[in-house]
Amino acid sequence: MSEASPGPTPGFLVWRLANKWRVAVDRALAPLGLTHAQYAVVASLYGMQRVGERPSQRRLADHTGLEALYVSKLARALEAAGLVERTRDPRDPRAVQLALTEQGRAVTQRAITVVRDLLQRLLEPLGGLDAPRTRTFTEELETLLGTPLAPPVPHDESSQGERP
Structure with missing residues (x-):
């Protein structure tokens, strides 16, 4: 039998924060016709295109x-909205490359400003977007995100057929 936790676990808090963040971004971007997930796609495309990359969907x-x-x-929906162009990769006919349209760049630039202003407000308890506490918090999140979900399973022939 396990003992009850004296307070919320880090996992529960990360889950709650992620949900709060997603809802806040969804609400802030709704006037631009974007969801948080669509924003992740267009903002990433925007940054990649600025350095000359035309990424595949993968x-x-x-x-x-x-x-x-x-x-x-998401790319299909953004294409239907006129924000993204999907084309076959000439080097790999199975791959689809993505690029922002002119309209997509304009909407994305506005969305980036909206999200940056929102993040400034949400991060005020840590001192704001550029504060030392926010940088430390970001580094901690990157550490957690860099941790594999599960340890690799060794391929030991003597354990084949056994259940974990």
Whole structure:
């Protein structure tokens, strides 16, 4: 039998914060016709295009941490809205490359400003977006995100057929 936790666990707090953050971004971006997930796609595309990259859907999925199938669905919706252009990669006909349209760049620039202002407000308890506490918090989050979900399973032939 496990003992009750004296307070919320870090996992519960991360989950609650992630949900709070997503809802806040969804609400802030609604006037621009974007969701938080769509913003992750267009803002990432914006940054990648600024350095000359035209990523595939797979590359964008890896960059954002979203599932490739979800990025494909988001890209189709953004294409239908006139914000993203999807084209076949000339080097790999199975791959689809993504790029912001002119309208997509304009909407994304406005969205980046909206989200930056929102983050400034949400991070005020830590001193704001550029505060030392926020930098430390960001570093801690990056450490957690860099940790694999599960330890690698050794391929020991003597354990084949055994259940974990």
